[in-house]
Amino acid sequence: MGMATDHEDRRFATKAVHSGMIDVEGSATTPIFRTSTYRLTDEKYQGWAEGLHHTVVYSRISSINSEVVSAKLAALEDTEDAEVFSSGMAAISTTLMSFLSKGDHVVATPDCYGGTYGLLTEILPRMGIEVTMADVRDPSSYEAAIQENTKILYTETMTNPTLKICDLGAIAEIARENGLISIVDNTFASPWSCNPVKMGFDIVLHSGTKYLGGHADLTAGFAAGRKDLIAQIFHNKIYLGGAADPEMCYLLERGMRTLHARMPIHASNSAEIAKRLQSHDMVEKVIHTSLESHPDYDIAQRVMPNGSGMLAFVIKGGDNSALKFMRALNTIFEATSLGGVESLVECPFNSSHMFVPESVRHEAGVVPGFVRMSIGIEDVDDLWADMFQALDKASEALKAKA
Numbered sequence: 571m572g573m574a575t576d577h578e579d580r581r582f583a584t585k586a587v588h589s590g591m592i593d594v595e596g597s598a599t600t601p602i603f604r605t606s607t608y609r610l611t612d613e614k615y616q617g618w619a620e621g622l623h624h625t626v627v628y629s630r631i632s633s634i635n636s637e638v639v640s641a642k643l644a645a646l647e648d649t650e651d652a653e654v655f656s657s658g659m660a661a662i663s664t665t666l667m668s669f670l671s672k673g674d675h676v677v678a679t680p681d682c683y684g685g686t687y688g689l690l691t692e693i694l695p696r697m698g699i700e701v702t703m704a705d706v707r708d709p710s711s712y713e714a715a716i717q718e719n720t721k722i723l724y725t726e727t728m729t730n731p732t733l734k735i736c737d738l739g740a741i742a743e744i745a746r747e748n749g750l751i752s753i754v755d756n757t758f759a760s761p762w763s764c765n766p767v768k769m770g771f772d773i774v775l776h777s778g779t780k781y782l783g784g785h786a787d788l789t790a791g792f793a794a795g796r797k798d799l800i801a802q803i804f805h806n807k808i809y810l811g812g813a814a815d816p817e818m819c820y821l822l823e824r825g826m827r828t829l830h831a832r833m834p835i836h837a838s839n840s841a842e843i844a845k846r847l848q849s850h851d852m853v854e855k856v857i858h859t860s861l862e863s864h865p866d867y868d869i870a871q872r873v874m875p876n877g878s879g880m881l882a883f884v885i886k887g888g889d890n891s892a893l894k895f896m897r898a899l900n901t902i903f904e905a906t907s908l909g910g911v912e913s914l915v916e917c918p919f920n921s922s923h924m925f926v927p928e929s930v931r932h933e934a935g936v937v938p939g940f941v942r943m944s945i946g947i948e949d950v951d952d953l954w955a956d957m958f959q960a961l962d963k964a965s966e967a968l969k970a971k972a
């Protein structure tokens with residue numbers, strides 16, 4: 571079985587629906603191949619000898635269903651190849667381990683997902699790999715941090731949770747000029763909004779748990795990029811074991827088929843909520859890429875012009891007020907994830923970023939009262955009504971305290 575390379579002549583929506591799919595007896599969807607192993611043949615031995623990639627032999631390595639979603643992601647990101655994992659963190663850790671050895675150095679950003687921050691600051695240093703943190707908004711700070719032993723420049727398209735936008739073209743250029751591997755986590759933008767490899771990045775990563783899955787019913791991850799780079803990641807995945815289960819891949823394929831249909835609603839709902847929040851007196855600051863007040867507004871229009879459903883705001887009264895607001899919501903759900911059809915809300919300080927030191931969080935902009943929202947595809951007026959009454963309750967509690 572080979573990776574489908576049918577994506578060049580199709581548009582995004584068609585690729586989302588059709589790319590990668592394997593029909594059996596004319597089935598309209600890829601069936602679940604519920605098997606842990608596959609009969610070995612001369613052809614498979616040959617594939618094995620050549621490095622196994624895209625030769626399906628054992629489901630801890632890859633499966634028919636994992637091949638299907640990998641091909642679909644490669645089509646959506648417009649990359650030569652892709653590999654799926656059991657989670658976003660499995661994709662990130664396997665990718666970094668694939669290119670780093672003791673004594674190497676990485677330039678990254680503290681403005682990143684909390685799990686990634688932990689990997690960069692706890693696990694890599696323990697393995698003798700140095701990490702320097704640079705400013706995601708200032709490509710020259712990445713350049714200044716490069717050392718003799720630097721191997722990788724690492725960033726996020728839109729950072730978690732402060733929604734800063736990285737000038738991907740500038741970072742990719744610095745990596746190219748210095749012979750480094752550029753890696754970007756594109757989870758918050760999704761391939762619908764941004765294709766970092768087209769801007770010169772070598773490897774794009776995703777938590778498939780979010781927009782790609784889209785229904786809060788699975789965990790998954792992806793690495794995509796040039797064939798030789800993905801082959802190296804695949805080789806390491808065999809030993810590290812973060813393979814994606816066939817049943818999960820079935821759900822992921824189903825989710826990815828509607829990515830282009832869901833994302834415009836996420837983007838327009840969140841832009842509308844951002845606009846309404848701006849004029850509420852309980853709100854100190856709103857962060858959304860559709861607002862000209864976003865510090866990276868111009869870069870965002872270039873890097874991820876379609877936007878996404880991610881929104882953040884700072885509520886008056888600090889974290890107590892934020893908690894009051896969240897707990898007063900009825901439709902919107904307090905949970906630490908994003909990208910599903912349902913709207914979710916969290917405070918990074920006690921969830922996604924609780925293990926990031928407070929000083930690092932504050933420096934990044936996660937100030938007291940910071941609320942992160944993943945706006946879903948419900949009716950926007952219902953969402954606003956829910957938020958409005960919860961803001962009222964937080965306001966009453968603040969007045970009672972004064």
Ligand SMILES: Cc1ncc(COP(=O)(O)O)c(C=O)c1O
Pocket residue numbers: 657658659660683685726730755757758776777778779789790791907922
């Ligand atoms: C930007 C980003 N990258 C990676 C991850 C990790 O993904 P997963 O939870 O699927 O391991 C997350 C999780 O929230 C995330 O927000």
